[in-house]
Amino acid sequence: MIQAQSLTKFYGEHPAIRDLTFEARKGEILGFLGPNGAGKTTTMRILTGYMPPSRGRAQVAGFDVVEDSMEVRRRVGYLPETVPLYPELSVVEYLSFIGSLRRVASLDDRIDAVLEEVHLVERADSYIGNLSKGLRQRVGLAQALLHQPEVLILDEPTIGLDPAQIIEVRKLIQGLRSDRTVLLSTHILSEAQQICDRVVIINKGAIVAEDTPAHLQSQLAGAERLVVRVADGDAELRRRLQAVQGVVGVQDGPSGEIEISSSPGRDVRALVARTVVEAGHDLLELRAVGVSLEEIFLQLTADETAGSDGG
Amino acid sequence: MRNVGIIAGRELRHYFISPMAYVLAILLYLILGGLFAINVYFGLQTGQVNPDGRLVIGPMVTILIFTTPIVTMRLLAEEQSTGTIELLLTAPVRDWELVVGKWLGALGFMVALMAVTWVYPLILHRMTNPGIDQGVLVSAYLGLVLMVAAILAIGTLVSAFFRSTLAAAGATLAVILLLWIIGGFASGAGGANELARYLSFVSHFYDNFYRGVVDLQDVVYYVSLTVLTLFLASQVVESRRWR
Numbered sequence: 001m002i003q004a005q006s007l008t009k010f011y012g013e014h015p016a017i018r019d020l021t022f023e024a025r026k027g028e029i030l031g032f033l034g035p036n037g038a039g040k041t042t043t044m045r046i047l048t049g050y051m052p053p054s055r056g057r058a059q060v061a062g063f064d065v066v067e068d069s070m071e072v073r074r075r076v077g078y079l080p081e082t083v084p085l086y087p088e089l090s091v092v093e094y095l096s097f098i099g100s101l102r103r104v105a106s107l108d109d110r111i112d113a114v115l116e117e118v119h120l121v122e123r124a125d126s127y128i129g130n131l132s133k134g135l136r137q138r139v140g141l142a143q144a145l146l147h148q149p150e151v152l153i154l155d156e157p158t159i160g161l162d163p164a165q166i167i168e169v170r171k172l173i174q175g176l177r178s179d180r181t182v183l184l185s186t187h188i189l190s191e192a193q194q195i196c197d198r199v200v201i202i203n204k205g206a207i208v209a210e211d212t213p214a215h216l217q218s219q220l221a222g223a224e225r226l227v228v229r230v231a232d233g234d235a236e237l238r239r240r241l242q243a244v245q246g247v248v249g250v251q252d253g254p255s256g257e258i259e260i261s262s263s264p265g266r267d268v269r270a271l272v273a274r275t276v277v278e279a280g281h282d283l284l285e286l287r288a289v290g291v292s293l294e295e296i297f298l299q300l301t302a303d304e305t306a307g308s309d310g311g
Numbered sequence: 312m313r314n315v316g317i318i319a320g321r322e323l324r325h326y327f328i329s330p331m332a333y334v335l336a337i338l339l340y341l342i343l344g345g346l347f348a349i350n351v352y353f354g355l356q357t358g359q360v361n362p363d364g365r366l367v368i369g370p371m372v373t374i375l376i377f378t379t380p381i382v383t384m385r386l387l388a389e390e391q392s393t394g395t396i397e398l399l400l401t402a403p404v405r406d407w408e409l410v411v412g413k414w415l416g417a418l419g420f421m422v423a424l425m426a427v428t429w430v431y432p433l434i435l436h437r438m439t440n441p442g443i444d445q446g447v448l449v450s451a452y453l454g455l456v457l458m459v460a461a462i463l464a465i466g467t468l469v470s471a472f473f474r475s476t477l478a479a480a481g482a483t484l485a486v487i488l489l490l491w492i493i494g495g496f497a498s499g500a501g502g503a504n505e506l507a508r509y510l511s512f513v514s515h516f517y518d519n520f521y522r523g524v525v526d527l528q529d530v531v532y533y534v535s536l537t538v539l540t541l542f543l544a545s546q547v548v549e550s551r552r553w554r
Contacts, residue, residue: 050401051551051552070403073401078398084397097317101399
């Protein structure tokens with residue numbers, strides 16, 4: 001549904017994105033994850049036909065974003081990061097305006113349906129200027145959905161919302177997937193983890209990783225970690241734990257616990273428990289700690305920063 | 312073309328719900344009404360009301376030159392500062408359709424504003440015998456509409472360069488004043504003076520339309536100035552693509 005090949009965009013001399021190649025399939029929610037300024041918005045603006053790439057090509061719903069820009073625009077629903085609203089219009093007036101520009105058939109019925117979809121029926125006649133940020137975000141989503149687009153591109157759809165609103169918008173997005181392709185940018189890792197089928201991590205304009213959230217986690221996790229809490233742990237115990245087969249590191253945790261790293265794929269829990277008991281200590285707690293996507297993200301983007309600084 | 316109509320319609324509705332537009336209308340009608348009333352009052356005192364329908368058009372030109380930047384300042388500047396331009400230009404709308412739609416909406420508002428002032432010549436016509444010269448009146452209003460259309464196009468172009476509406480208004484006023492006074496420099500003959508006279512957009516109005524003369528050359532001047540300026544405005548909007 002979305003195919004980007006070697007997309008590159010320069011702002012003056014500065015490359016905002018470099019050689020981005022990725023794909024989003026039909027019915028998939030693809031997360032575009034990266035820190036602020038990574039090039040997410042630039043990529044989305046290219047895919048929506050707002051501006052062309054300096055190099056590379058992109059196809060959306062089978063149409064080239066430069067050569068068939070109008071066809072692409074007809075098939076894409078777009079919610080920019082700053083929700084583009086006219087505060088002096090009511091929700092219905094706003095949707096009517098967008099709907100007529102997009103030549104939506106049976107516009108009144110579509111407006112009713114989309115208001116239902118984003119739970120805004122009661123606020124249909126409210127002026128947009130009087131709505132809360134969360135409600136405005138929903139109005140923005142409603143305009144993106146109005147023409148029943150095959151592809152939905154959402155730039156940071158939960159930014160600036162309160163936790164309850166965030167949960168609501170995420171639910172809404174998950175409910176949209178059925179027959180649509182959704183490309184969603186975010187700098188919140190848990191968001192990508194929760195709602196995306198696949199994640200593309202982008203930093204400084206380049207892709208640094210691409211996979212399902214679960215795969216990314218397991219492949220990039222590297223060493224696995226255990227947290228062990230014992231009564232009266234001493235240096236001798238730490239030496240013994242260090243000697244356990246498969247253990248690659250023993251460290252003191254921030255609140256008195258012992259953190260043990262093991263080789264990838266090695267389950268050392270039973271051996272560690274036995275070692276603690278055999279050394280005459282009471283084992284109070286033993287748990288495996290997964291490496292979070294957050295850590296992977298920081299690791300990847302830090303590597304990239306170091307790499308580009310060096311180059 | 313349909314998009315132009317939709318955008319113009321929204322723009323026009325915006326003026327009719329914006330307080331700024333009403334302030335402008337009240338200001339215009341107060342000044343013109345006052346001038347008209349004074350003229351008629353003194354006319355009645357001397358027993359001779361001047362049957363000149365242009366009584367209000369002369370002052371209106373000056374007022375409009377100073378107030379039109381307020382009408383155009385937000386046209387594209389506001390869309391750019393609020394990000395709604397991204398909404399419009401990721402819908403199947405071409406850059407020029409947006410620009411022309413915006414300009415046309417503003418023109419619709421200004422024409423409505425000016426149309427109301429026709430009431431003064433009508434009153435004058437009833438008060439005098441044999442009435443006023445309708446030909447001069449029609450020609451003056453035609454010239455006024457053409458001139459305002461050109462000023463609005465200039466305002467639209469300037470607004471495309473800015474995100475701040477205030478900056479857009481200031482810059483538009485500066486450009487309009489320059490085009491207004493440029494004719495004043497053309498005192499003698501010669502190529503440069505001729506050019507200055509040709510560029511001065513009030514001279515095309517006062518020298519002909521205002522006197523009841525509709526010269527094709529003046530019509531061409533205002534229409535080509537409008538078209539050229541709107542074309543440039545579209546180019547400025549499109550420049551986001553290669554910036």
